[in-house]
Amino acid sequence: MSPRITLATARRVAAQLRRDHRTLALILIVPPALLTLLRYVLDQPPGAFQRVAAPLIGLFPLIIMFLIASIAMLRERTSGTLERLMSMPLGKLDLLAGYGLAFGALAALQGTITALVGFWLLDIDTAGPTWAVVALAIANALLGMALGLLLSSFAATEFQAVQFMPAFVLPQLLLAGLFVPREQMPELLQRVSDVMPFTYAYDALAKIAANDIGGRLWLNVTVVTGCILLALALGATTLRRRTV
Amino acid sequence: MLPADAAVSIRGLDVRRGRRLVLPGLSLDIRRGAVTGLLGPSGSGKSTLIRAIIGVQIVARGRVTVLGERAGTAGLQRRVAYVTQAPSVYGDLTVRENLAYFARVLAAPDDRIGEVVALVSLGDRMGQVVGTMSGGERSRVSLAVALLGDPELLVLDEPTVGLDPVLREDLWATFHDLTAAGKTLLVSTHVMDEAQRCDELVLIREGRIVAAETPQALLARTGADDVEHAFIALARAAR
Numbered sequence: 001m002s003p004r005i006t007l008a009t010a011r012r013v014a015a016q017l018r019r020d021h022r023t024l025a026l027i028l029i030v031p032p033a034l035l036t037l038l039r040y041v042l043d044q045p046p047g048a049f050q051r052v053a054a055p056l057i058g059l060f061p062l063i064i065m066f067l068i069a070s071i072a073m074l075r076e077r078t079s080g081t082l083e084r085l086m087s088m089p090l091g092k093l094d095l096l097a098g099y100g101l102a103f104g105a106l107a108a109l110q111g112t113i114t115a116l117v118g119f120w121l122l123d124i125d126t127a128g129p130t131w132a133v134v135a136l137a138i139a140n141a142l143l144g145m146a147l148g149l150l151l152s153s154f155a156a157t158e159f160q161a162v163q164f165m166p167a168f169v170l171p172q173l174l175l176a177g178l179f180v181p182r183e184q185m186p187e188l189l190q191r192v193s194d195v196m197p198f199t200y201a202y203d204a205l206a207k208i209a210a211n212d213i214g215g216r217l218w219l220n221v222t223v224v225t226g227c228i229l230l231a232l233a234l235g236a237t238t239l240r241r242r243t244v
Numbered sequence: 245m246l247p248a249d250a251a252v253s254i255r256g257l258d259v260r261r262g263r264r265l266v267l268p269g270l271s272l273d274i275r276r277g278a279v280t281g282l283l284g285p286s287g288s289g290k291s292t293l294i295r296a297i298i299g300v301q302i303v304a305r306g307r308v309t310v311l312g313e314r315a316g317t318a319g320l321q322r323r324v325a326y327v328t329q330a331p332s333v334y335g336d337l338t339v340r341e342n343l344a345y346f347a348r349v350l351a352a353p354d355d356r357i358g359e360v361v362a363l364v365s366l367g368d369r370m371g372q373v374v375g376t377m378s379g380g381e382r383s384r385v386s387l388a389v390a391l392l393g394d395p396e397l398l399v400l401d402e403p404t405v406g407l408d409p410v411l412r413e414d415l416w417a418t419f420h421d422l423t424a425a426g427k428t429l430l431v432s433t434h435v436m437d438e439a440q441r442c443d444e445l446v447l448i449r450e451g452r453i454v455a456a457e458t459p460q461a462l463l464a465r466t467g468a469d470d471v472e473h474a475f476i477a478l479a480r481a482a483r
Contacts, residue, residue, distance in 0.1 A: 004348060004351070005348065005349050008345055008348035008349060009345075009349075011345075012334070012337070012341070012345040015337060015341055016334060016336050016337060019336050019337065019373070020336065079330060079331060079332065079333075079334075079335070080328050080330030080331065080332035081332050081333065081334060083300065083328065083330075083332070084326070084328075084332045084346075084389070085349065086300070087298060087299075087300060087321065087324075087325075087326055088321055088322075088346070088349050088350060088393075089318065089321040089322060089349070089350070089351075090349050241299075241300060241316065242299070242300055242301065242302050242316065243300060243301070243302065244260075244261060244301075244302050
């Protein structure tokens with residue numbers, strides 16, 4: 001692994017994102033806009049919006065980075081640039097870490113903007129520290145990116161990659177505890193959600209929002225970090241220098 | 245050919261795709277400092293042979309030696325460059341941004357970027373986004389990327405497809421300039437009149453080498469007027 005190549009890759013990915021103004025604007029504007037919409041949709045009963053608001057700030061990057069990363073890596077595969085890079089002195093980790101830096105920076109920006117809108121304009125009230133919500137948003141963005149890079153190797157076209165969103169992301173979101181607390185779900189669904197990374201991403205945010213800083217929070221953070229590393233390691237095995 | 249003169253030396257190469265033996269026991273030497281043309285119909289095993297030389301093809305058996313090392317080893321990553329028919333550059337970046345990125349990956353000096361765009365006649369297009377260029381221009385950007393690392397062996401898959409005749413002329417002059425500077429080029433093509441410009445020809449059909457010699461020797465041996473007819477004569481004789 002080489003810092004020179006990792007940084008060059010991060011700069012290149014960032015330049016690609018910068019060039020696409022519309023996508024960039026959507027990435028930065030849609031989460032605070034949706035949060036605002038939800039503020040008025042969940043106007044009643046009192047407290048309904050407060051329960052989901054802080055976790056949502058941290059979950060938007062997870063969903064959006066999953067989509068962007070899977071499409072970006074699919075393009076690398078289909079355009080031939082991945083095969084070219086694999087024939088050059090570039091380590092697989094250089095490529096993955098380069099993506100991680102660029103997407104992490106974008107997530108930090110997105111999380112900060114959403115948090116500013118949420119905490120200042122929409123009067124979201126968290127018991128825990130607001131910076132921790134943004135920090136978890138960045139961690140979740142990296143989780144989304146790592147899962148997106150991994151799953152992109154199972155997609156042959158951009159249509160397929162986009163379908164991973166309802167197929168892979170939506171069920172996890174439904175079972176994570178955001179819509180219905182997990183304790184109120186049937187036993188079977190609770191056990192299924194136990195093995196889904198989103199469950200831990202959501203629960204970490206819910207614990208911060210409740211200022212419940214204890215063993216359960218650290219377990220959640222550990223599981224999320226472990227899932228990022230595992231998905232990146234599995235993703236690296238799909239970057240092959242030799243193929244049939 | 246003595247092995248010392250060979251940039252690429254292949255012995256007893258088997259490549260399987262599924263159950264099919266795409267390359268059955270292929271042996272071949274490619275001369276250093278020459279432009280070798282690889283000719284054959286599509287499906288003949290041309291691309292598979294190229295991929296084996298680059299070291300991205302999983303091979304069943306045999307030995308492929310490139311510039312004295314086993315094909316695909318890390319030491320060759322800077323010494324060998326490969327241009328596929330896919331554009332293999334970033335369509336959403338400018339020519340300069342593309343070259344700057346790959347130059348970083350290859351640890352090539354920054355002034356090398358100016359040299360390679362001049363070689364492919366794109367010096368005045370540095371600021372253009374590659375996605376807005378024509379197919380021929382894009383493949384020249386891809387060729388420029390391949391030249392960045394000043395490779396000793398340059399492997400090009402159909403590099404002149406869709407180019408206007410003047411540019412094609414310029415590119416072939418560039419190829420010969422490169423060999424004059426001691427580089428080795430392997431160029432696959434199905435344009436038979438381009439074959440006459442190669443120093444050496446390799447004709448491949450159904451995974452087997454039909455001929456490997458200079459164009460002059462090939463024409464003299466077959467008594468044909470051009471490479472196309474020589475190819476037909478050899479293919480008929482093999483049947």
